[in-house]
Amino acid sequence: MTDPFTASDPFASLAALRAAGPVHRVSTPDGPRAWLLTRYADVRSSLGDQRLALNRDHSNGADYAGFDLPPQLDAHLLNSDPPRHTRLRREIAPSFTAQRVRAMTPQVRAVADDLARSLPAGVDLVADYAVVLPVRIIAELLPLPAAARRDFATWADGLLLHSPGAEPRARDTMNDMRRIIGGALSSEPPEGSLLSGLLAARAGARLDADELTSMVFYLLFVWHEIMVHAVSSTVLRLLGTSASLDSGVEEVLRFHPPQLLAAPRYALAELTVGGVTIPAGDTLLLSLAAANRDEHVFDDAETFTPDRSPNPHLSLGHGIHACPASALTRVIAVAAVQALHEVRPELSLAVTPDTATWRGNFRHHGPAALPVSTS
Template identity: 40%
Template sequence: MSSNEPRGADVPSLFDGDLLANPHIGYARLRRTAPVHRTTTPDGEPVWLVTRYTDVRTALADPRLSLNKANARTSGAYQSSMPPELDGHLLNMDPPDHARLRRLISKAFTARRIASLHDRIEAMTEDLLDAVSGPHVDLMEALANPLPMGVICELLGIPTDTRHDFRAWTNTLLSPAAGAATESRQAMRSMYRFLVKVIADKRSRPTDDLLSAMIEARDEHDSLTESELVSMAFLILFAGYDNAVHLIGNAILGLLLHPEQMSTVRDGSTPIRAVVEETLRWNPPFPLGVRRFALQDLTLGGVGIPAGGRVWVSLISANRDEQEFDAPDDFDPVRTQAHLAFGHGIHYCLGAPLARLEAEIAISNLIDRFPNIRLALPADDLGWWPSFHKRGLQTLPVVL
């Protein structure tokens, strides 16, 4: 047993309510006392949680850590077991299958393709802000939730009248509440039936969208299997929506809590892009990287991990590592150190440019439209989603 193994009940666990409520305090303690921390799921299965920047960056690019659940020694069932029909996507694959699917999907996320969406995202943002009736408004409901859902659904070609259901399923899937494993499986089954119907409709009436292009790749070029087609549609819709929602919400909150930074954004001395990047470091919407499984016995951060052991890397902890960042708890958009919010290595997030663009446009239009915006209640009274899978606000009430 390594000397870095935790001792005593004061070391927080990934599944503690205290860590969910205030992750930054708990992770700071783990970085000091147990930077690679062996804990167990509520089902009693062992997992290793990696918290320091250097170890997280190493793990993200380590080929000895597999995303393929077939390499797990435990069941991997705790809130991560999907129906087989939704399993064939990039976050469950290693090379060469990972490279094959990534090449196919990356065509939809080129710099040119993302830039071409700018005017449409701008128009959607303006429409949402036009619909705001103040002075009191919940910005999660009015802006941060509907904008990414609208963008990703237009990109894929998902019908407008089905989008509310997918939002509800996503929230269920990411909840760690009691009974969530059963509810999550039900939500995933609903997602699967939903996507199968959408794909069937697209096959009979293709349009100029990403999902139609994926169906063509499946039917005419045999570039992916039917299971991979459904799974990738699920991943793009699921990940492309929820992460962008909370990037927007967390960035707006960061500025509202730091009026001096808001002032420099308004006068043009701090670019909106810098605010988005600092939000990704300071309060990333996705606290954990995708779970990984050791292909062999290995040592990470001085701690032994057995073959088949499940590893979670904490992006939210790595991005506030005192050994990597100066004054890491400060919201400072002018800092230059590189964060790990979108990952590192071959699994770096394909949707990162789109999420950045949505956040930049949403924040810029919001603060231009409402120069006197402020929080409607103390920051300590804001409600965060009780989930270690996402770091985001349930509501963001403001006065315009």
């Protein structure tokens, strides 16, 4: 069986694993082993299972536990459990309510229109559009000062604009991260902005120094790659079609999840999943990609169906650890296609979903390049 962690198309390997059983002991590309969950019911329930921790302090030290970040960057939501997770999420949740995201939609669309307008004729809609759009949105959302915006754009170019198979890792850009975050934290953001709220939370002792820095890291760096892959996959699938963008984006997220795996979980005590006993401290990897194509939940699961309804995919998480920016990610993906449709209708893709090349690592996945032709 092809290793799903290294295959250019992981979905066939994941389907074979899902058919063979719900839980598998696997080796990760970094070497350490983990338990891989492949079926929708197990993945969904595990996303909210209080017997599983995100804080890697609960790892047994032998299984896969991601890569270590310095304490100044590691006190974020994806390494936190309640009650700290609850406290941290409370500081950013008001910025991402349905009402606030709706209010952001014209701003997102204006950025997408402006970027689409500036695209050259021989554009790559990954390098010149899908990578750039989230950078601009996130930079405006915080907001970042001008120098940090330039550094953030350069970082994004270096991390995601590379040859497939030669992907750099976030750990290799630590100095860039520190410089960008330092620029953000030393700025004087507008009153009422997300960054000003975080700085006020630090001043009011609701966040400690490491939590403040880690939250900015989370907002800048953790979300970016997910948004890039969501936008590029949406453009690949929906540009030039008449599909409803709202339902179409949901199907893109299901069929081409930007995250193949959720953040690692660690068993707080011995437990049984899918009939398999998992010792305390072992790592569980929840395959969102495998769960999203579980034929017991999705009819004709291996077919892309843009008007699929209902569509209870797990690509942006579930429960208390669902991505706070899930609504914003959807808004950006919709705006990206709308802007191309309306501002640059002469652009059409020179590749199809069957001929496009893909990039990522064993946790993320998205198109590597989207060259266009002009009509």
